[in-house]
Amino acid sequence: xxxxxxxxxxxxxxxxxxxxxxxxxxxxxxxxxxxxxxxxxxxxxxxxxxxxxxxxxxxxxxxxxxxxxxxxxxxxxxxxxxxxxxxxxxxxxxxxxxxxxxxxxxxxxxxxxxxxxxxxxxxxxxxx
Amino acid sequence: xxxxxxxxxxxxxxxxxxxxxxxxxxxxxxxxxxxxxxxxxxxxxxxxxxxxxxxxxxxxxxxxxxxxxxxxxxxxxxxxxxxxxxxxxxxxxxxxxxxxxxxxxxxxxxxxxxxxxxxxxxxxxxxxxxxxxxxxxxxxxxxxxxxxxxxxxxxxxxxxxxxxxxxxxxxxxxxxxxxxxxxxxxxxxxxxxxxxxxxxxxxxxxxxxxxxxxxxxxxxxxxxxxxxxxxxxxxxxxxxxxxxxxxxxxxxxxxxxxxxxxxxxxxxxxxxxxxxxxxxxxxxxxxxxxxxxxxxxxxxxxxxxxxxxxxxxxxxxxxxxxxxxxxxxxxxxxxxxxxxxxxxxxxxxxxxxxxxxxxxxxxxxxxxxxxxxxxxxxxxxxxxxxxxxxxxxxxxxxxxxxxxxxxxxxxxxxxxxxxxxxxxxxxxxxxxxxxxxxxxxxxxxxxxxxxxxxxxxxxxxxxxxxxxxxxxxxxxxxxxxxxxxxxxxxxxxxxxxxxxxxxxxxxxxxxxxxxxxxxxxxxxxxxxxxxxxxxxxxxxxxxxxxxxxxxxxxxxxxxxxxxxxxxxxxxxxxxxxxxxxxxxxxxxxxxxxxxxxxxxxxxxxxxxxxxxxxxxxxxxxxxxxxxxxxxxxxxxxxxxxxxxxxxxxxxxxxxxxxxxxxxxxxxxxxxxxxxxxxxxxxxxxxxxxxxxxxxxxxxxxxxxxxxxxxxxxxxxxxxxxxxxxxxxxxxxxxxxxxxxxxxxxxxxxxxxxxxxxxxxxxxxxxxxxxxxxxxxxxxxxxxxxxxxxxxxxxxxxxxxxxxxxxxxxxxxxxxxxxxxxxxxxxxxxxxxxxxxxxxxxxxxxxxxxxxxxxxxxxx
Numbered sequence: 001x002x003x004x005x006x007x008x009x010x011x012x013x014x015x016x017x018x019x020x021x022x023x024x025x026x027x028x029x030x031x032x033x034x035x036x037x038x039x040x041x042x043x044x045x046x047x048x049x050x051x052x053x054x055x056x057x058x059x060x061x062x063x064x065x066x067x068x069x070x071x072x073x074x075x076x077x078x079x080x081x082x083x084x085x086x087x088x089x090x091x092x093x094x095x096x097x098x099x100x101x102x103x104x105x106x107x108x109x110x111x112x113x114x115x116x117x118x119x120x121x122x123x124x125x126x127x128x
Numbered sequence: 129x130x131x132x133x134x135x136x137x138x139x140x141x142x143x144x145x146x147x148x149x150x151x152x153x154x155x156x157x158x159x160x161x162x163x164x165x166x167x168x169x170x171x172x173x174x175x176x177x178x179x180x181x182x183x184x185x186x187x188x189x190x191x192x193x194x195x196x197x198x199x200x201x202x203x204x205x206x207x208x209x210x211x212x213x214x215x216x217x218x219x220x221x222x223x224x225x226x227x228x229x230x231x232x233x234x235x236x237x238x239x240x241x242x243x244x245x246x247x248x249x250x251x252x253x254x255x256x257x258x259x260x261x262x263x264x265x266x267x268x269x270x271x272x273x274x275x276x277x278x279x280x281x282x283x284x285x286x287x288x289x290x291x292x293x294x295x296x297x298x299x300x301x302x303x304x305x306x307x308x309x310x311x312x313x314x315x316x317x318x319x320x321x322x323x324x325x326x327x328x329x330x331x332x333x334x335x336x337x338x339x340x341x342x343x344x345x346x347x348x349x350x351x352x353x354x355x356x357x358x359x360x361x362x363x364x365x366x367x368x369x370x371x372x373x374x375x376x377x378x379x380x381x382x383x384x385x386x387x388x389x390x391x392x393x394x395x396x397x398x399x400x401x402x403x404x405x406x407x408x409x410x411x412x413x414x415x416x417x418x419x420x421x422x423x424x425x426x427x428x429x430x431x432x433x434x435x436x437x438x439x440x441x442x443x444x445x446x447x448x449x450x451x452x453x454x455x456x457x458x459x460x461x462x463x464x465x466x467x468x469x470x471x472x473x474x475x476x477x478x479x480x481x482x483x484x485x486x487x488x489x490x491x492x493x494x495x496x497x498x499x500x501x502x503x504x505x506x507x508x509x510x511x512x513x514x515x516x517x518x519x520x521x522x523x524x525x526x527x528x529x530x531x532x533x534x535x536x537x538x539x540x541x542x543x544x545x546x547x548x549x550x551x552x553x554x555x556x557x558x559x560x561x562x563x564x565x566x567x568x569x570x571x572x573x574x575x576x577x578x579x580x581x582x583x584x585x586x587x588x589x590x591x592x593x594x595x596x597x598x599x600x601x602x603x604x605x606x607x608x609x610x611x612x613x614x615x616x617x618x619x620x621x622x623x624x625x626x627x628x629x630x631x632x633x634x635x636x637x638x639x640x641x642x643x644x645x646x647x648x649x650x651x652x653x654x655x656x657x658x659x660x661x662x663x664x665x666x667x668x669x670x671x672x673x674x675x676x677x678x679x680x681x682x683x684x685x686x687x688x689x690x691x692x693x694x695x696x697x698x699x700x701x702x703x704x705x706x707x708x709x710x711x712x713x714x715x716x717x718x719x720x721x722x723x724x725x726x727x728x729x730x731x732x733x734x735x736x737x738x739x740x741x742x743x744x745x746x747x748x749x750x751x752x753x754x755x756x757x758x759x760x761x762x763x764x765x766x767x768x769x770x771x772x773x774x775x776x777x778x779x780x781x782x783x784x785x786x787x788x789x790x791x792x793x794x795x796x797x798x799x800x801x802x803x804x805x806x807x808x809x810x811x812x813x814x815x816x817x818x819x820x821x822x823x824x825x826x827x828x829x830x831x832x833x834x835x836x837x838x839x840x841x842x843x844x845x846x847x848x849x850x851x852x853x854x855x856x857x858x859x860x861x862x863x864x865x866x867x868x869x870x871x872x873x874x875x876x877x878x879x880x881x882x883x884x885x886x887x888x889x890x891x892x893x894x895x896x897x898x899x900x901x902x903x904x905x906x907x908x909x910x911x912x913x914x915x916x917x918x919x920x921x922x923x924x925x926x927x928x929x930x931x932x933x934x935x936x937x938x939x940x941x942x943x944x945x946x947x948x949x950x951x952x953x954x955x956x957x958x959x960x961x962x963x964x965x966x967x968x969x970x971x972x973x974x975x976x977x978x979x980x981x982x983x984x985x986x987x
Contacts (some may be wrong), residue, residue: 080659
């Protein structure tokens with residue numbers, strides 16, 4: 001299994017600079033669920049981590065659904081719409097982009113995304 | 129009115145209307161008056177000779193195949209009361225005093241009228257052959273007649289219907305439904321001599337005989353006397369004899385015009401009250417409508433013209449300008465399961481008329497077209513065995529649409545048309561005014577505007593226009609108009625499931641079966657397109673189909689990411705991200721020990737508890753990580769998962785039936801538990817609910833369920849495709865008096881057929897509405913096995929039943945699966961967003977806004 005850390009993150013450059021150094025190990029890769037999400041607690045932040053085994057990539061966004069107002073996004077279904085990968089909220093089905101956290105249906109409810117990668121058997125997130 | 133008037137006793141009263149007769153036509157008159165919103169301007173009295181208010185006489189024979197009085201009822205005492213009518217049942221008007229404007233009844237009452245409506249209908253004609261008045265010689269006309277027939281049939285083995293017309297064949301169906309060896313005796317050389325020609329009559333006879341009814345044509349009954357082996361012996365003019373236990377006369381009808389005759393209204397030479405185009409008799413204050421009326425020397429023995437007269441009379445009373453100008457007596461029906469139709473000049477009596485005839489002895493189809501001498505106009509048609517083109521042909525005739533160059537193509541089988549549209553038979557040719565649905569008088573234009581207003585399916589059109597909701601015979605034609613209109617406004621009906629699969633759900637299901645596909649990724653590799661991740665449409669849909677077909681453990685690695693959160697965590701997510709726990713309680717029966725277990729668990733985890741509408745117990749407020757330990761305790765106590773989270777069988781509601789209830793006819797509770805255990809875990813396009821009632825009191829409300837079962841003295845009645853939800857719908861009576869094996873066989877077949885053919889998230893009710901032919905078609909497929917798939921459906925259901933497992937039990941044994949139930953992968957801290965307050969001594973989620981305030985304060 002080759003590790004590819006360059007293609008896993010796509011966030012705005014500013015944010016990337018700010019937090020580029022803060023990689024921290026969250027869990028073992030066997031804790032992830034293929035093609036689905038889990039939730040991690042990172043410095044009091046609830047972060048949803050999604051795992052696509054096909055290219056060994058992981059994505060990290062806020063777990064809090066700002067529309068349903070509950071910590072549930074890690075339990076949503078991953079969906080591909082065109083080229084965009086999203087998670088559909090399990091509460092009211094709004095789509096949040098896995099790469100950017102953008103809410104495709106209601107922009108004003110967009111959430112944060114975080115750099116994430118798989119290094120060896122470790123899952124790492126860069127969060128402040 | 130400023131002029132003072134001399135008060136007479138009636139001057140302050142509203143105009144008095146008396147309606148004599150509360151049959152289908154009499155009811156329609158009242159309905160029309162009510163619809164006009166002018167009912168309150170009149171004082172209306174209705175005399176109903178029978179004890180029952182108006183009922184559907186056309187469907188009388190269904191009384192013997194399980195329909196109840198309530199099913200047949202049209203008139204409704206409560207509704208009449210709300211209309212302010214004075215309805216008097218069981219009383220007959222015996223005389224009219226035209227001079228003093230009053231009627232006199234057999235109870236001796238006299239009542240004044242300003243306007244009088246005679247809707248007295250007709251009576252069955254009994255030929256005066258010697259012996260016609262013997263015991264067990266009956267007629268077929270009213271509910272009371274049916275009771276007499278039923279009583280007479282108790283110890284009878286055989287029955288004869290005299291008269292092979294439309295009603296006679298209906299009566300014959302009633303006798304076969306009563307289990308009698310049935311004969312039809314007809315004076316004419318063929319059946320339905322009024323509507324059919326020799327070829328059609330022969331084909332109909334052949335088909336009916338194949339159903340076990342013996343048909344005797346050219347038979348002139350000379351005498352009925354006592355039989356040797358049986359109660360009667362019929363002696364015919366040709367010297368032959370026929371022994372039978374019971375005789376039903378159905379040799380035509382005669383108008384009930386005796387009131388009119390005795391009050392010297394004008395009547396026809398051969399009976400019938402003469403009316404004009406406004407349905408007035410020779411006395412302008414008296415109207416006659418329906419089968420008692422004679423218009424232009426014609427009596428109409430069908431209900432549609434009677435309805436038309438009722439509307440005209442009501443309209444005239446309130447000053448409208450409608451008039452009755454005759455009625456088309458074309459007819460299409462299913463007689464004993466045989467499709468028969470007759471249009472217009474079926475006997476080619478028009479001078480110069482020519483005809484085209486098609487006979488297919490292999491498939492037992494006979495069709496004849498009667499066209500004008502110049503080959504351009506359709507004058508009439510006869511169809512036996514295949515009436516699919518009835519709607520289109522009727523429109524050709526009614527609208528005088530010019531025929532295509534070769535009219536014979538209109539009756540030739542469709543495959544001759546080389547797969548393309550049949551020549552000229554398209555709905556495009558019909559004018560806007562063409563009546564598509566005759567039961568509810570819906571025109572092509574009305575269907576068209578319904579489509580323009582957003583209707584995209586047959587079911588939408590039905591709801592919006594009522595088209596195809598009466599007899600249902602026009603469903604095919606309505607569908608044609610619908611599809612044509614959708615195409616015309618540029619709507620391509622795209623039935624692709626989503627951007628990843630260019631197939632309908634039904635196609636996908638067939639692919640899974642035929643290619644033995646076992647996983648989403650395998651399916652995507654073979655038939656998918658775009659990103660292999662799929663989406664929130666195709667993943668759960670295919671997950672559900674895989675489960676319906678193979679019933680694998682739903683959380684196996686290859687399936688787990690396909691499921692919506694409820695299926696993934698085997699519980700229902702609530703608004704705050706907690707879950708509900710719903711153990712299965714088959715039939716609602718639970719031991720005290722198990723009740724205590726549930727109560728103890730709820731107490732230990734501080735869960736909110738509630739009894740559900742489906743006779744189970746909801747436990748609310750469980751956090752994700754609490755689900756496994758809660759379920760471990762439930763499974764240890766013998767509970768199974770209730771599938772409250774899945775598109776699957778939910779509950780089978782039940783009353784206690786014969787085990788405890790004073791009125792229970794059969795063991796509804798035992799059956800409910802049995803069917804719940806049979807179908808538990810079955811995944812389907814939408815959730816499915818059942819109920820079983822132990823008697824017709826219907827305490828389990830079975831008629832509002834997808835599958836409803838009601839005990840009768842003779843077995844189980846099966847109702848199908850009802851539902852609650854946003855659009856509640858009562859189930860339709862599907863089959864009656866079934867033994868348990870047959871009942872389960874029908875349910876197996878029906879549910880599997882639904883699973884195979886319904887759209888994603890389509891309820892059984894919408895599914896059935898969208899089947900062309902609706903209930904009748906479904907009965908044909910399930911009961912008569914017309915597609916020859918019954919055994920296959922049963923076998924597929926058996927596979928699901930045989931591979932049932934409790935998903936929670938399996939999950940609890942799998943440490944890998946249990947890892948997913950942690951809220952945080954890296955911490956045991958609970959989700960701090962879940963907060964409760966106490967309401968009515970139980971927990972309740974704090975509103976999200978309130979949580980924010982709390983968080984702000986604590987931050």
